[in-house]
Amino acid sequence: MTAADGTQKRVPQTVGHRGFSAKYAENTLSGLQAAIEGDADAIETDVHMSSDGVVVISHDPSTKRVFGNNGGLIKNRPYFGDLDKLRTLRPPHEKMPLLRDLLQLFVSHVKFEDKWLVIDVKADNDVNIIESIALTMKEIKDDFAFWNARIVLGIWMVKFLPYCEKYLPHTPIMHIGANIWYARKFVEVPTLVGFSMLLATLYSTDGYALIRESRAAGIAMYVWTVNPDESMRMCLALQVDAVLTDNPVRFAELRTEYLHRQADGTENEIEADLESAVENVLTFGTKTRLYAFRLLVWTMGPIIRIMYR
Structure with a gap:
């Protein structure tokens, strides 16, 4: 990105996490469009598959939290005649x-022309959702070169990789996760373009090592979910490639x-000393919370992988 003084700076791209979900109901078309209209570089959304084989946009496997409907799992319900009748609890009730x-929208909306999309394939999905995603892409525009320049598949579990290779062999992949050890299982995937890691995971010696290794290998580092100003400043200091917020x-x-502070010399550019970069922007309270949350995730990680393997 070009700074105010005309020099190139390594700063993260902005990715709207489930759209502009701080203001709109998450994963709604209005919220996703609002993120793009708010100058996000990209948007991130989550997918599940209904019982009638339709790929729907939803973070949760059920409808209770977002729609207030406790009718069971999405995968056990048809979209047409059932899920399509629900409306979000938050305005504008979509x-x-x-x-x-x-x-x-990526085909027909002018504001989406130079934007890109992260499709988060939730770990609890059946692996056959990859084929359904491919068919949906083909249905909207039968041009995978077009889609491969705009879509990144967010993959949590290695179980999906053979299906990505079969149905979307050239579509870029990034691993989404919160465990450094598990993330390294994806390093040899030919279409891997990046890691999308939980912010707290990177606040560690192993996290800094992964950032350095990824940068050296030309693999992008994305961070989720970054909402407080202090966390945003941490990502700017780390000079990661994209922030999901x-x-x-x-x-x-x-x-x-x-960028303006860098241009006028009040912000030093730190490339190698990631630890110092973080220590300079975080308060003691935030450091403590990040550390505690990282321990919790580390403890729960093996259980989650067993559940969804």
Whole structure:
């Protein structure tokens, strides 16, 4: 990105996490469009598959939290005649969108022309969802070169990799996760373009090592979910490649401020000493919370992998 003085700076791109979910109901078309209209570089969304084989946009496997409907898991319910009748609890009370609804925007909406999309394939999905994603892409535009320039598949579990190779062999992949050891299982995947790691995971010796190794290998580092200003400043100091945030407008503001400070010399550019970069922007309370949360995730990680392997 070009700074105010015309020099090139390594600053994260802005990715709207489930759209502009700080302001809109998450994973709705209005929220996803609002993130793009708020100058996000990309948007991230989550997918599940209904019982009638439709790829829907939803973070949760059920509808209770977002729609207030406790009718069971999405995978056991048809979209047409059932899920399509639900409306979000948060305004503007929209229905659950389909993946094809969102992909259509990348084909027809002028503001999406130079944007990209992270499709988060949740770990609890059946592996056959990869084929359904491929068919949906083909249905909207039968041009995988077009999609491969705009879509990154977010993959949590290695179980999906053979299906990605079969149905979407050239589509870029990034591993989404919170465990450094497990992330390294993806290093040899030919289409791997990046890691998307939980912020707390990177606040560690192993996390800093992964950032350095990824940078040396040309693998992008994305970070989720980054909402407090202090966390955003941490990512700017680490000079990661992209930040997934519920508030893409706020991150864009802080990013601009950061570039101006670098241009006038009040912000030092730190490439190698990641630890010092972080220590300079975090308070003791935030450091403690990050450390505690990392321990919790580390403890739960093996249980989650057994559940969804």
